[in-house]
Amino acid sequence: xxxxxxxxxxxxxxxxxxxxxxxxxxxxxxxxxxxxxxxxxxxxxxxxxxxxxxxxxxxxxxxxxxxxxxxxxxxxxxxxxxxxxxxxxxxxxxxxxxxxxxxxxxxxxxxxxxxxxxxxxxxxxxxxxxxxxxxxxxxxxxxxxxxxxxxxxxxxxxxxxxxxxxxxxxxxxxxxxxxxxxxxxxxxxxxxxxxxxxxxxxxxxxxxxxxxxxxxxxxxxxxxxxxxxxxxxxxxxxxxxxxxxxxxxxxxxxxxxxxxxxxxxxxxxxxxxxxxxxxxxxxxxx
Numbered sequence: 366x367x368x369x370x371x372x373x374x375x376x377x378x379x380x381x382x383x384x385x386x387x388x389x390x391x392x393x394x395x396x397x398x399x400x401x402x403x404x405x406x407x408x409x410x411x412x413x414x415x416x417x418x419x420x421x422x423x424x425x426x427x428x429x430x431x432x433x434x435x436x437x438x439x440x441x442x443x444x445x446x447x448x449x450x451x452x453x454x455x456x457x458x459x460x461x462x463x464x465x466x467x468x469x470x471x472x473x474x475x476x477x478x479x480x481x482x483x484x485x486x487x488x489x490x491x492x493x494x495x496x497x498x499x500x501x502x503x504x505x506x507x508x509x510x511x512x513x514x515x516x517x518x519x520x521x522x523x524x525x526x527x528x529x530x531x532x533x534x535x536x537x538x539x540x541x542x543x544x545x546x547x548x549x550x551x552x553x554x555x556x557x558x559x560x561x562x563x564x565x566x567x568x569x570x571x572x573x574x575x576x577x578x579x580x581x582x583x584x585x586x587x588x589x590x591x592x593x594x595x596x597x598x599x600x601x602x603x604x605x606x607x608x609x610x611x612x613x614x615x616x617x618x619x620x621x622x623x624x625x626x627x628x629x630x631x632x633x634x635x636x637x638x639x640x641x642x643x644x645x646x647x648x649x650x651x
Contacts, residue, residue, distance in 0.1 A: 396422050399638065400435065400449070405615035407433060407451055408508075409481045409522060410650065416639040417650060421632035428454035428606050431476075433634040433650050436608065436625050440572060451634065452618040453479070456607030458555035464609075465548040482611040483508065483520040485544040490516050492540035499532050520612065554605040554624060559598040562589055570599070572623050577602055603627045 402415045410433060411417065419435050420426060428434045434454045437447035455469055455476075456462045463470040466484075468477040488496045493516075500507065505528065508520040521529070530538060551569055554560050560570070564587035567574075574582050574589065583590045589599065605624035610616030619625065634650040 396420075397635075398632075400451075402451070404451075405612050406610040406617070407453070408483060408612045408615070410453075410479070410611050411451070411634070411637070412640065412642070412645075414641050415637050415645065417634050418636045418638055419632040420635045426630060426632040427627070428457070428608075428630060429633060430454055430457055430471075434606070434608060435631040435634060437629045437631065438622055439576065439624070439626050439629045440622060447629070449631070450617050450622070452608035452610045452616065454606055455609050455619075456551075456553040458553055458604035458606070459558065460553045460607070461550065462553065462607060463548065463550045466543070466545070478523060479611055480524045481522055482613075483522055483615075484526075484613065485509075486519055486521055486526065487542045487544075488517050488519070489540040492537045493517055495537045496529075496533065496541060499529060499537075503528050503532060505529070551607070553607050554601040556601055556604045556627075559600060562597050562599060563587075569623055573601070573605065573626060574599060576626075606630070 397418050398421055399416055399418055402411045402413055402417065405413055432454055433451060435449060435451050437449055439447075455464075456471065460471050461473075468475060470476070490512075493512075496517075497507075503525075505521070505525050509518070511518045526543070529541065533541060549565075552560070552566065554570065554573070560566070562570075567584060567587060567589060571584060578591065581591070588595050590596070604627045606627075607619045608625055609620070610618045613620075637645055637648050637650060640646050640648075
């Protein structure tokens with residue numbers, strides 16, 4: 366009897382292990398999954414080498430304005446083995462967005478840039494020594510530093526720029542210059558809504574229109590042709606999003622990939638469960 370009970374219990378172990386494996390696979394497939402941060406696209410929000418949990422639950426994985434989102438490339442050339450990217454969701458379906466150096470205007474409402482976002486700055490060689498001394502005194506890291514014959518380039522957060530401006534002499538401040546950026550406006554496509562087309566919107570939407578029409582659309586002289594006929598509107602079959610990374614220098618986001626379709630969204634970044642910096646472990650991601 367004892368041997369029989371032992372054999373019965375022993376046979377139950379493979380079934381139990383298989384059940385646990387199935388549960389784990391289902392959780393990873395539909396609920397939560399861990400990813401390693403391998404780029405500086407979201408510094409200082411997320412750092413290289415950190416591991417995060419991404420919420421993939423149905424209904425919970427849709428992007429939220431201002432939140433960090435994981436997605437795959439929507440480009441046709443990447444369809445076979447689409448790489449993963451991580452950025453901040455800026456534009457929701459139907460939004461009108463204006464992007465400038467000062468931040469974003471969404472549906473007429475000003476949304477300032479994240480204080481953790483990185484931008485490029487230039488300092489002339491004549492002011493370099495004073496600038497680097499001040500940088501060291503304020504304990505600001507030297508990121509993406511490059512020296513050319515005409516001056517130096519580096520990356521700073523908006524708050525770090527503020528700290529430096531307050532500490533640097535006026536003469537040095539005049540030689541400390543922020544990046545210049547061209548303003549632009551766009552409308553994020555919404556499922557089933559007539560999307561007006563002009564030369565600018567066609568440039569932003571060309572890839573996703575080709576994808577939705579399975580390559581049957583054609584473009585000539587800044588105009589869209591479907592079945593050989595010119596059309597000034599397009600009805601998209603799914604919702605789209607506009608994402609931008611906190612660190613423009615390291616990022617691949619909507620500025621390169623265009624609008625991100627709903628079926629390319631993996632989920633929302635939720636928690637940093639491991640970091641080389643122990644103070645950042647188990648911090649929620651904002």
